[in-house]
Amino acid sequence: MLKKIIFSLIFFSFILTAVGCGLGTPSDSVISSDVDFGKKDYQKVVSANNQLGLDLLSIAERDQNGNIFISPASLFMALSMVYNGADGTTKEEISEVLKIKGIDTTELNKANASLITSLYQNSKSVQIRIANSIWINEDFHFQPEFSQNTQDYFNAEIEEIDIFDSKSAEMINDWVKKSTNNKIEEIVESPLNPDLVALLINAIYFNGDWKFEFDKKQTKDRTFYLNDGTAKEVPLMSLKENLPYLETEHFQAVSLPYGDEEMSMNVYLPKENTSLAEFEKMMTNSNWEKWNEDFREEEGTVMLPKFKLQYEVLLNETLKGLGMPTAFKKTADFTKMVEESGPLWINSVKQKTYIDVNEKGTEAAAVTSVEMVTESAPANRPFYMEVNRPFFISITDNLTGTILFLGSISNPQEL
Template sequence: MKSALYLCLLFLGLQVQGQHSSNLNVEQQEQKISHSPEDHSQAENSAHVKIAPGNADFAFRFYKQVREEVGNKNIFFSPLSISTAFAMLSLGARSNTLRQMHKGLTYNLTEMEEQEIHAGFQRVLQLLNDPHREVQLNMGNALFIDDRLKLFQKFLDDVKNFYYSEAISSNFQDLPEATKEINKHIETKTRGKIVDLLKSLDPDTVMVLVNYIFFKGYWEKPFNNLATRDDDFLLDSKNSVKIKMMHQNKPFNIHRDEKLSCWVVEIPYKGNATSLFVLPDEGTMKKVEDALLKETVSNWMQSLEKRKIYLDLPKFSVSSCYDVKSLFEKMGVTEVFSDQSDLSGVAENSLLKVSKAIHKAMVDVSENGTEAAAVTVIEVVPLSAAFPPPPHIVFNRPFLMITVDKITHSILFMGKIVNPAAKED
């Protein structure tokens, strides 16, 4: 019964680095962050709006870094999952480590206070997890904490209050058992879709932070599976693969960007989420990718006009896995992964650094499931002499996909489909 299923997960492993320190001045480590939601009730409703531009900037910056890394392969990730996990960890970061993390996540602290970042995520999590939404959307965080690690109460309170994180006591002295426990949690939260993500843990691991996001949306206008047919998807000028191509002949919000030579088609879900499918003309993918900025996408959204089109869109199911540590280091966020890391606001008497950061994401796009297609609707339309004829937009070559939550103004997912037949990159 799915039309689109997205699963994203970020795993962060923290380990003790260097010598234990016993002379931390806890008062000096306190951040000016109140963890009482009631103190900020007035700003609560607009807090998520303040972090949206920074999160969008980060999304496009991270996409371009991934593109450099993977070349001509499928890309799919949740920028919001990555931002949330690192923003949550930043509650315990100090000095230059904290400054680097803010800069990497593209938050401008001359325009907003640190407190507002966390209040923004708090509101995003509240809105995304609203059980009354038509789209099925669950996002959450968990901390697996070694029995020997004594977290500062303030850090624990902040991650629970701002990020609704579970705190789970674990025995990292038994690494196989701890790995199994974390994998089981991940499998449960992702409805069994991500299994055995962690093969092993670093022997020095004392804390693991997990962020997951699960999204299941139903198209406002489902595709009829009787119209789905075999077709060719052009990988490049010489190679193609066989795929299942879905078809619709209905009005959609579309935009032709002549400057960037691409079509933009909005395919909304029931509820307050939508996906933009961007089809660059042949040979113009790089030009479109280079222009990916929040201003570009905002311009596309504002320029959309409802028009009847012939739409061909492939069914696809792809997944991608990324070494976020390596990507962040190339983006200038280095200290939190090194022996210079200052995460002194996390735990007493322990110097910590991030040893591993992994992000895995999956997407599954189809008509709307077999049950919905059991009701066969045959549409008969009168012939007309309308001019110009509806454009035929065929996604039979590499295209981009951006999924946006309209309530929080968040980019939930972002990707490039180069080969819809490739299961995993």
């Protein structure tokens, strides 16, 4: 019996496969044919995107159950938009994290447009949507070139918002829900950060039916062994079929295709003599590419857990550790993003993901948000004060200055 196995990397493998086999946008939002880019320009960034995912895997935080489920493609596109507004050291550091040194901004934009357009899928069996949006504080204005590039090459929707209006957060979250088929319902909270200048968001939604569906009658509860040595009962789906298969001294792997094989989920199962942590260290870009070439079709049976997972991570420290600390400082250089002078830096990079694996197929979504802030809000803005924690009060006679009452309210009650 295989023991001490968790499937966080299985989830990760799916996202990498999606990047390599079929990311796109709905037919009504494919990059305009008027935009200049080459059909195969995406080849310049696929390896960089996959490397970003592997880098994230090595240092991203695990959830309370020890799982990781990330979307390197969503983060790559979000940071690519941010890259258009960066300059100097800030730009150099972002290029280091994205692994795009030697690729200028125009080439990067064309590669992203090519990726979205060339890998678009919207068949009966596989649907993928990629959406980008940028929300700017109405007191600020984007540099014309930044605005034009993000609209042309990323098909980004640009919206001005009143950050003190509660409906603004609602609008942003509604966009996220719509872009992920209601699988991710919220990326911002109300009220919005009063120092918010701009919010850049990428959303990816995937829904794919297995080429070979699992028979629901074969799904049975079986023992699943956790990392700490304990066990639990989980529903395992079962499939007997000719499938691309790979086995080494350290792991077994199978590739489960969707639809007409436009995409697939690669499932890697470390052997008993190899821990999942040890296997993750083997996940280099060169190994990933070699393993993909080594799959051979064989007849066999695969048993896969039926599961749903939601994951959320703040990537600030992760991205600083990967080499872009300056972008999170007041000294960051984003002079190519907005017209107004003054400091502008990244306050947070957040990603939320969702996946549902069942007998019919897989549904998955990811949203990445990059919050840009400034040092202080422009003058004459309305303030926002929500008294939602212990507070202090005084009642004073204004003529004499006499204090009549003082109160420290930790737990307000109604009589």
